[in-house]
Amino acid sequence: MCPPASPPSWPEIAELTHTTTGRKWFDCAECHAESETHDLKPTLEMVFAxxxxxxxxxxxxxxxxxxDEYCPHCDNHFVLEAKTPQARLQVESEDVRKDARFVKDERVREEEQQTIWSLKEASERLG
Known part of the structure; x- marks a missing residue:
């Protein structure tokens, strides 16, 4: 939910802001619906900031x-192109450099790491 704000002070969440009859400014109609009890008044003229x-x-x-996609005062392009979300299956995790539990399964027993000095399979190495 985007909180209402005055037009000159809200940071760059979107490039345009809509106004309502309650003199509060919202970035989208959904934000208005979440915080206000009245519906948006249907009109063909929109006020932007x-x-x-x-x-x-x-x-x-x-x-x-x-x-009309540009501000008449500063020529800022305020209409943003919509991106269609692509469905995909992915696993979210922390950085593996910080937490390797995602990559390494602690339940599986590891073989002992062998060194050149271990006597296990030494006869095969010596010939």
């Missing part, structure tokens, strides 16, 4: 063009 120059501006969603 640029997180680079910290100025607010309005855009009409019906007439949204490629040139």
């Amino acid at each position: 640029c997180k680079k120059c910290r100025k607010a501006f309005r855009k009409d969603v019906q007439e949204f063009e490629e040139s």
Whole structure:
């Protein structure tokens, strides 16, 4: 959940911020729904705040063009391309240099490490 914040002070979580009728600013509609009891008012005009120059501006969603993806004050590109998550199976663990339990199974008995001085299989080495 993203906490509400005033437009000039929130760090770079996203490049654009939406406003609601309650005068609180949210990065997305889901963040608004989690913290507010009222629904968003449907409108075709959206108010954005640029997180680079910290100025607010309005855009009409019906007439949204490629040139509207930039802040009219500082030309910051605030529309981010969406990435489709790829399904994959992976195991998350700590760094193996810190904790090797992931790589080494303690339940399996290891053979003794042999040195050149061990007498085990010495007859095979000597010929």
